[in-house]
Amino acid sequence: MKLLMLGGTEFVGRAVTEDALDRGWEVTVFHRGHHAPPPGTTALHGDRTAPGGLAALAAGEWDLVVDTWGGAPTAVRDSARLLSGRARGYAYISSRSVYAYPAPAGQGEDGPLVEGSPDAGSTAYAEDKRGGELAALDAFADRALLVRAGLILGPYENVGRLPWWLNRTARGGPVLAPGPRELPLQYIDVRDLARWTLDAAEAGLGGPYNLVSPVGHATMGTFLDACAAATGGGDLRWTDPEAILAAGVEPWTELPVWLPEGELHDYMFGGDVTRALEAGLKCRPVEETVAETWAWLRTLGGQAPQRSDRPAPGLDAEREAALLGL
Numbered sequence: 001m002k003l004l005m006l007g008g009t010e011f012v013g014r015a016v017t018e019d020a021l022d023r024g025w026e027v028t029v030f031h032r033g034h035h036a037p038p039p040g041t042t043a044l045h046g047d048r049t050a051p052g053g054l055a056a057l058a059a060g061e062w063d064l065v066v067d068t069w070g071g072a073p074t075a076v077r078d079s080a081r082l083l084s085g086r087a088r089g090y091a092y093i094s095s096r097s098v099y100a101y102p103a104p105a106g107q108g109e110d111g112p113l114v115e116g117s118p119d120a121g122s123t124a125y126a127e128d129k130r131g132g133e134l135a136a137l138d139a140f141a142d143r144a145l146l147v148r149a150g151l152i153l154g155p156y157e158n159v160g161r162l163p164w165w166l167n168r169t170a171r172g173g174p175v176l177a178p179g180p181r182e183l184p185l186q187y188i189d190v191r192d193l194a195r196w197t198l199d200a201a202e203a204g205l206g207g208p209y210n211l212v213s214p215v216g217h218a219t220m221g222t223f224l225d226a227c228a229a230a231t232g233g234g235d236l237r238w239t240d241p242e243a244i245l246a247a248g249v250e251p252w253t254e255l256p257v258w259l260p261e262g263e264l265h266d267y268m269f270g271g272d273v274t275r276a277l278e279a280g281l282k283c284r285p286v287e288e289t290v291a292e293t294w295a296w297l298r299t300l301g302g303q304a305p306q307r308s309d310r311p312a313p314g315l316d317a318e319r320e321a322a323l324l325g326l
Contacts, residue, residue, distance in 0.1 A: 001025040001202060004062040004087065006048075006079060009035035010305070011156045012068045012093055012149075015194040017041060023198070030057060048075040054082055061086045064201045068093040072122040073131025080139035091145040091201045092136040093193075096210060096271055097126040098148060102263045105215075105270025109148070109208040133208070142206040147197050150212035150271060151257065154190035154289055155296035156305075161256035162227075163304035164314040166294050169227045169234030170302070176320045177236040178244055178251070178258040181221030185257065186212040186269040189289045196281050205279060210271045218286040220258060226290035237324055247323055249315065256313040 003020045007013030008029035014037075020027045021040050029037040030044045037043055044056040048069070057079070065087045069075050080090055100112040116130025118138055136144040153162045169175055188211055196211060228234040241260040245251075251259050259265040273281065297304055306312050 001064060002062045003027045003198075004057075004060070004065045004083070005029045005037075005041075006065065006067040006069065007031055008041070009037050011158050012152060012190055012193065013066075014038065014156050015154070015190040016066050016068075016197060019191065019194040019198055028060070028062070048079060054078060057082055063087070064089050064091065064198075066091045066093070066197065066201070067132075067136070069132055070095075070125065071128060073116065073118050073120050073128055073135050076132040077118040077135035077138070080136050080144075084139040087140075089143045089145065089201050089204070089206070090136050090140040091147060091197050092132055093197070094133050094146050094148045094208075095126070095129045096148045096150045096212070096268075098130040098133065099267070101267055103267045103270075105266040106272050107270070108272040109210055109275060140206075145197070145201050145206050146208040147193070147200075148208055148210050149188055149193055150210070150268065151185075151187040152190050152193060153187050153293065155293050156190065157293065158305040158307045159310055160304060160306055160312050160314070162290065162293050163297055164256050164312075165224065165227045166231055166290070166297055167302055168314070169224075170231035170294075172233035173235065174237045174324050174326060175224075175228075175234040176244075176255070176315065176323055177224050177238045178220065178255050178260075179238045179240055181219060181238055183220040183258075183261065183265075184216045184269060185218045185220065185223060186215055186271060186273075187218070187257075188212045189284055192281070192283050196276065196279070200279055203279075209276045209279065210273050211276050211281065212271055212273055213283040214273055214277065215270060217283055222286050223257065223290070226287045227294075229287070230291040230294040239323065244323065247319070249319065249323070253311070253313050254315040254319075 008017040028042045033045045046056045047053040114126045118135035
C-alpha cells in the first residue's frame with residue numbers, strides 16, 4: 001500500500017504514519033516542515049493555506065490519502081479535488097462534533113448534523129469538520145471514509161488533557177478527583193484510531209463511522225486510578241460534582257476529560273459505536289493507554305508539546321487546595 005499522509009508529524013497524523021510504516025507500507029508525508037516526520041517516510045513540503053501550496057502534490061499516485069485537517073474546509077476541498085484521480089481512497093479524520101447539539105445518548109451516524117460547506121473559510125470547529133467531510137465526499141464519493149473521532153488520548157498528545165492528569169498525580173498529595181467514580185467515559189486511543197482507520201480504508205470502507213470506545217469502556221474512576229498507578233503518586237479525593245460546579249470550576253478545561261452528568265455528557269460520551277465495532281474496532285485497556293502515555297511523557301521530561309491554537313488545560317493548584325479544604 002502507498003499512503004499519502006497529509007500532516008503526519010504530530011499526534012493523530014504521526015500515529016497513522018507510524019502504524020502504516022509498521023505494516024511495511026510506502027508512506028509519503030506532506031507537511032509544512034515545522035516538525036520532522038518519522039524516519040522511513042518520504043517528505044514533501046507545502047502549505048495548504050497558501051497560494052500554490054499544493055504544488056508538491058501535482059504528480060504521484062497513492063492507494064490511500066489520510067487527512068486530519070481541522071481548519072478551513074477549502075483546504076480539504078482543494079487537496080481532495082487534486083488527488084481524486086490519483087488515489088483510490090480518502091480517509092478524513094473528522095469529529096463527533098459534527099452532530100448537532102444536543103444529541104441524545106445512543107445516537108448513531110444518522111443523527112442530525114451541523115451545517116457546513118466545502119467552500120467555506122474557517123468558522124468554528126464543528127462546522128469546519130463538517131465542511132471537510134463534504135469536501136471529501138464531493139471529490140471521492142463512496143471512496144471517502146469519514147472517521148468521526150471523539151476524545152483522543154495517547155502518546156504524542158498535544159492538547160494536554162491526559163498529560164495534565166499524569167503530571168498532577170505525579171506531583172503527589174491530595175488530588176481533586178471529580179466524581180462520581182462510575183461516570184462513564186468515551187475516548188479513543190490514538191493508536192487504536194490509526195489502526196482502525198488503515199484497516200477500514202484498506203478494506204474499502206466508506207461513509208461515516210463514530211470512532212470512540214464503547215460506552216463504559218472506562219470510567220472516571222478507572223481513568224484516574226490508572227493515572228495514579230502509572231505515576232506512583234496522588235491521593236485521589238473524590239468530590240461531588242455539585243461542589244466543583246458551585247466553586248466555578250470549568251469541566252473539560254480546568255478538569256480535563258471530566259464532564260458532569262447531563263446534556264453535554266450524553267453528547268460527548270454517549271455515542272453509538274456499533275458500526276465501528278462491526279468493522280473491527282478494538283480498544284486497548286485504559287490502563288495501557290495511560291501507562292504508555294506516561295512512558296512517552298517521561299522521555300520529554302514531563303513537558304508535552306502543546307498546540308498553539310489550544311489553551312493548555314488544567315486547574316490552578318491554589319484553587320484545587322481550596323476546594324479540598326487544605
